[in-house]
Amino acid sequence: MEKITTSSFYKYIELENPEEFQENLLEYCIKLELKGKVLVAKEGINGTVSGNQKQIEEFEKHLLSFKDFKDIMFKRTETESHPYRKTHVRLRNEIVTSKFGIKTEKVGKHLTPENLKELYDKKDDFIILDARNNYEAKIGKFKNAVTSPIKYFRDFPKTIKDLEKYKNKKIVMYCTAGVRCEKASALLIANGFEDVNQLQGGIVNFINKFPDTYFEGRCFMFDDRISIATGSNTKDIAICEKCHNPSGNYINCKNAKCNKLMIMCEGCNEEWKDTCSKFCRNLSNN
Template identity: 30%
Template sequence: MPATHPIVNIAAYKFITFDDTAERRAAFQAICAELALKGTILLSPEGINLFVAGSRASVDRFLAWLRDDPRFADLEVKESYSDEQPFNRMLVKLKREIITMKNPLIKPELGRAPVVTATTLKRWLDQGHDDDGKPVVMVDTRNAFEVDVGTFDDTIDYRIEKFSEFPAVIEAHRNELADKTVVTFCTGGIRCEKAAIHMHNIGYESVYQLEGGILKYFEEVGGAHYTGDCFVFDHRTALNPQLEATEATQCFACRSVVMPREQLSPSYIPGKSCPHCVLVEA
């Protein structure tokens, strides 16, 4: 795939104490400008979160530069490829959290929740239970509009509108999940890691996070037990299990995801409206 798709898209995050974000921001801006990279990098006292795209050589040079910092030497990256640059510009932002949960007690660097790899999860889903015979329940930690683009089969979807709603929702449903093995998942791993740690903190006993999220699952085992595509926060909008961009797009007016069938509607006018926002207005 890389030979025919010149743009390399990388997604990565790491929870780690990073208290010199303001001082390091200029260096990140400079290296990204030098390498003509585009995307978004979030710097926070709890770590780093990045979505960056560019040529193979530029991405490799950027990662070598970043991993020269001992805090990020073991940074794991998920890759996909595209014909065109999916971002308009390069942003390096300072944030209080790299993913907003509004729960300062969570410090993943002090201990991660148990992880389940893509291959192990597929085996569990194939057999209908984990290795101890307990039923496996998938909990989607993403926002409702992302879930609507695609998710694991028979997943629990609490229809949250923002991740900061997750703690209250999962507390309310604790009794329903008490005798099951819960696997939290999200796009790339960051939300499900925080979610799983929070669940352990409030008393859940058997909770795993999907290592690397949906994108790593696609990369390693494809689309088994998954229906639809995976929403991504760039101009590609959604990736299929082969990590290829789909025909889905996002409405400029209301930001809803507009699937190919919906694009046939007379209400869909690129850059102006779609069936979702027309329905709300009605």
């Protein structure tokens, strides 16, 4: 069976006519028979699409043909099936919901995966800061990462006070593919943090180049995959909520009214039939 290729991308740039761009891009994606989710806003574009390799190459070539996106970065992964079941290209107020009320004109310096690996290799003094939500970091994070207790990215400003102790330190921020770090790093700089950096292309870009190195566990994904391995020897750092053995397997409870996100190993998941409790299992069996 042919592998499915996914391509993730974003760019902050002021679009002159986001409505027209959204309509045309949706039409193009449908014509190309791609699946995925793309958000278009006045501030730019953010999305993930999937298809066979030829389809993805055509899509990337198409997006690069626009002057606004001639230098956009694509991060690819391979999977057995489409991460999204449908094709969505939607108009939004923001390409990642933050409500920070801050522009991305002054952001953290972009560090390549090579730059970050060198910092680790040389054991440099730096703070590696996870800009993602707590449940994402629970199953995977960079070595020695400072993680946040937030459930939603819009709550990131609430962490600023706790981060004050790192104000004069070298900070390297990261997220899944980079889009959240643009806003989060801009927020830190606006609050007086001096040496703010961000990982270019995020976790996905790093593990594509340096699997099985400094990222520990699995990488959470906001699609049907839920998470991806970060190398050929990915070790689980989280614990199954049922048997308490190591696991990085997230499930959503099968009971639609519950839909609880929880870590459950494959063995327990088989026993509990994709549900989180006896109550939900009984409902699902009826």
